[in-house]
Amino acid sequence: MRQNVAVIGAGVVGLCCASYLQQRGHAVTVIDPRPPGEYCSLGNAGCFSRASCVPLGLPGLWKKVPGWLMDSAAPLSISARYAHRIAPWLWRFHRSSSMARVSRIADALHPLLNCTLDKWRPLVARAGVRELIVQNGYAFAYESEAAFLSDALGREIRLERGVKIELLVGPAIREFDPALSPRITHLVMFPEQGHCPNPLRLSRALAERLQRDGAHFVRHRAKGFESTGGRVTRVVIDNGTVETDAVVIAAGAHSNELSSQLGSKVPLETERGYHVMLESPSITPRIPVMAGEGKYFATPMEGGLRIAGTVELAGLDAPPKFARADALLAGAKRLLPELRHGKVERWMGHRPSLPDSMPVIGRSARIPNAFFAFGHGHVGLTAAAPTGEIIADIVSGGEPDIDISAFAAERF
Ligand SMILES: Cc1cc2nc3c(=O)[nH]c(=O)nc-3n(C[C@H](O)[C@H](O)[C@H](O)COP(=O)(O)OP(=O)(O)OC[C@H]3O[C@@H](n4cnc5c(N)ncnc54)[C@H](O)[C@@H]3O)c2cc1C
Numbered sequence: 307m308r309q310n311v312a313v314i315g316a317g318v319v320g321l322c323c324a325s326y327l328q329q330r331g332h333a334v335t336v337i338d339p340r341p342p343g344e345y346c347s348l349g350n351a352g353c354f355s356r357a358s359c360v361p362l363g364l365p366g367l368w369k370k371v372p373g374w375l376m377d378s379a380a381p382l383s384i385s386a387r388y389a390h391r392i393a394p395w396l397w398r399f400h401r402s403s404s405m406a407r408v409s410r411i412a413d414a415l416h417p418l419l420n421c422t423l424d425k426w427r428p429l430v431a432r433a434g435v436r437e438l439i440v441q442n443g444y445a446f447a448y449e450s451e452a453a454f455l456s457d458a459l460g461r462e463i464r465l466e467r468g469v470k471i472e473l474l475v476g477p478a479i480r481e482f483d484p485a486l487s488p489r490i491t492h493l494v495m496f497p498e499q500g501h502c503p504n505p506l507r508l509s510r511a512l513a514e515r516l517q518r519d520g521a522h523f524v525r526h527r528a529k530g531f532e533s534t535g536g537r538v539t540r541v542v543i544d545n546g547t548v549e550t551d552a553v554v555i556a557a558g559a560h561s562n563e564l565s566s567q568l569g570s571k572v573p574l575e576t577e578r579g580y581h582v583m584l585e586s587p588s589i590t591p592r593i594p595v596m597a598g599e600g601k602y603f604a605t606p607m608e609g610g611l612r613i614a615g616t617v618e619l620a621g622l623d624a625p626p627k628f629a630r631a632d633a634l635l636a637g638a639k640r641l642l643p644e645l646r647h648g649k650v651e652r653w654m655g656h657r658p659s660l661p662d663s664m665p666v667i668g669r670s671a672r673i674p675n676a677f678f679a680f681g682h683g684h685v686g687l688t689a690a691a692p693t694g695e696i697i698a699d700i701v702s703g704g705e706p707d708i709d710i711s712a713f714a715a716e717r718f
Pocket residue numbers: 314315316317318319320337338339340341343344345346347348349350351352353354355526527528529556557558559560561578579580581614615616655656657658679680681682683684685686687688689
């Protein structure tokens with residue numbers, strides 16, 4: 307039955323939910339004070355990571371943390387001012403990193419992520435931007451045998467779930483891509499992965515197509531809800547209300563402010579990430595490459611070369627610390643020593659992250675016409691289209707293709 311559905315959040319996740327809902331015949335209103343795709347979804351590394359079923363919290367990771375906190379270029383930093391606020395989240399993160407939990411998380415994430423390109427392709431075709439999916443793989447680059455071996459568990463978890471992995475060592479690496487540094491001793495290739503050369507253009511194209519097919523975009527902040535008989539009937543926005551038959555919360559790192567009003571409080575935090583965008587690069591890697599030690603990606607994009615990554619735990623309100631972006635620039639030159647470039651643009655964005663590296667996707671346990679689609683952390687671009695289809699399935703009263711019980715808000 308055709309319903310009026312309000313989607314809160316015009317990031318890549320909200321836009322994919324809206325697109326799939328519209329294709330199922332629902333009338334969609336997207337509520338967001340910002341233009342489509344201009345918050346976290348703007349600046350990611352662009353990878354469609356089918357292989358990213360490995361959660362961040364792995365057994366033994368905590369041993370690396372003290373060293374990382376002393377190093378301004380390390381993959382993780384925790385603001386001293388925010389440490390007491392983030393402590394309960396870190397404790398949950400630690401509890402999720404036992405081998406038994408890691409296996410269950412990988413089993414839940416793999417079906418969600420592995421189908422990403424199949425779920426994205428109809429959306430890009432409909433939006434007329436097929437060129438924004440490039441499927442030529444990506445690679446992880448290591449500068450020593452020890453660094454390569456320290457990621458063995460991640461490879462094992464992927465291989466067990468059927469991810470295709472190839473290894474290049476020594477001179478074969480520069481034969482594959484002469485732009486890469488001779489320091490790189492091991493290049494782990496994931497040939498089935500894809501990337502998007504312009505994530506912002508992708509979001510804008512989805513929004514334009516939605517609008518052309520009748521979706522309304524309301525440029526206001528959602529503040530709360532009005533309910534009758536245990537169902538949401540209106541979304542309260544800055545300047546009034548939006549009547550609705552169903553609501554989807556896809557407000558990225560701000561989603562808990564809304565879901566908790568519907569009785570689903572979740573430990574959502576932001577893992578702040580950075581990028582530098584380098585105009586007119588003299589060279590780019592053949593395929594996106596992640597630095598195995600630094601955990602940042604160098605991705606060739608339409609506007610230049612993007613170096614994106616790092617995790618900073620400092621909350622939603624602290625100003626960006628662009629020294630972290632500068633460290634990424636230094637990292638780019640380590641990966642690609644002959645790189646020269648023009649203007650450098652720095653960016654910081656708020657990944658919406660739950661401590662077990664899994665999103666919240668599903669119907670509210672308390673309010674039957676409220677749905678959740680947030681908390682995708684490091685894989686929001688990848689999981690956006692699969693999430694959109696799942697939300698459209700359950701809003702329409704059907705069953706999703708995959709088991710989503712692990713993504714319930716009630717798991718916390
Ligand atoms: C450096 C970096 C690299 C990354 N690399 C990758 C990658 O290679 N591959 C990958 O898959 N993922 C990657 N990610 C993660 C990915 O970018 C995010 O998971 C994804 O963008 C989250 O999308 P979203 O729609 O949930 O949130 P957002 O894009 O943050 O959108 C949320 C929207 O909700 C709106 N909103 C908030 N509150 C309200 C409210 N009260 N009312 C109305 N609207 C509201 C906001 O204005 C915003 O527009 C990366 C992230 C970073 C930071």
